[in-house]
Amino acid sequence: MPEGHSVHRIARQFALHFVGHEVAVSSPQGRFAEGAKRLDGRRMTDSRAIGKQLFLEFSDDRWLRVHLGIYGAWDFAGELTADASIGAPRVTRLRMSEQEKPEPDAGQFPPPPVGAVRVRLLTERTVADLRGPTACEVLTPDEVQAVIDRLGPDPLVDDPEAGEARFVAAVRTKSTPIGVLLMDQSVVSGIGNVYRAELLFRARLDPHTPGRNVPEEVLRELWRDWTVLLREGVRLGQMMTMDGLDEEAYRAALADRADRHWVYHRAGLPCRVCGTPIVMELAAGRKLYYCPTDQR
Structure with a gap:
């Protein structure tokens, strides 16, 4: 299962490549179709990790909460950096879960969804596909705060x-x-x-x-x-x-x-x-x- 450092690194990828951009949101698998409709076309405004929880904020006070659990993973493709830091090597495909693994270029952008993709987040230059999460839901700000209130402190978030x-x-x-x-x-x-x-x-x-x-x-x-x-x-x-x-x-x-x-x-x-x-x-x-x- 991904631990705290992995989720913070995933949040950094979103901060670098998605925050500030309008995002096309879909559910190729179909299980998140209603949630995708509530987010589709909105601008991502924040990316935040607390422990093993990822919170992605969109315009109109809508949030996507993701907990990868044991089997979840994000697959990024497009214009990326290998570790979301300045000067990092460029890659075109990257799987992020407990481990990080650059993958072969799919040869097209966006690449076709592979497997049971719960949600796809797509900008003009970058795509992120989510597979196998324990939790994937759209929340209001109050609902996000209720989740956060149940969590213990995170050294990278709390004073x-x-x-x-x-x-x-x-x-x-x-x-x-x-x-x-x-x-x-x-x-x-x-x-x-x-x-x-x-x-x-x-x-x-x-x-x-x-x-x-x-x-x-x-x-x-x-x-x-x-x-x-x-x-x-x-x-x-x-x-x-x-x-x-x-x-x-x-x-x-x-x-x-x-x-x-x-x-x-x-x-x-x-x-x-x-x-x-x-x-x-x-x-x-x-x-x-x-x-x-x-x-x-």
Whole structure:
């Protein structure tokens, strides 16, 4: 599932290529036909990510909310940059989900919809096709605010001190294990399976510790570390959670996901610090990876 850094990068693509332009909106698959009619021909005026939620604002106070979930992805085509930053290489097709993948030029613009495209957003120069989202709906400003009010703080959106205070206060009132709380989007926005496992290991924190038993300073450090990792993820387009790497190891980590993480997806492999086999167990229906020696 795409985590917070991915959605912020998707929002940047929309800000760069769609905001300020009139957008033709359609639903090639047909499941979003009524919603598409409400947005078609309007100007996109804002693109905003909060945690795993994407909000696209259109004229006349209409918003498109998208949550990609496990299977969702955006396919962009046309005049693009590879990472939505100044000076980035140009590409003509780009798939954005948990990972980002430049794809072969379709040879025409706009390319024909491929597969079950829930919604297509089209300007004169760029098209974005959405497939497989968990949520895709048109909302009013009040409805958007109601969704946002249910979300925990996001380090790239909230005031840093206020966001930290909200996170600490939310965790310290709960007996739920911290390994579950970090995945609760009402507690903190954007953390998924990968970042959850890596944050806990970096803090050497037992994932089974009840939230209210985690020392306040440890929670504050978790929030600050999440801020660092999220910013780095947005910059790189990858969840790089290992630090202290030399130049060669850093290049290897960028090239191979298996070299980017301390514990995630390493069940049975030796801990990179102590050598103890990494444990995998289910926590609230999701795979949780941790070191039983360093995180006790």
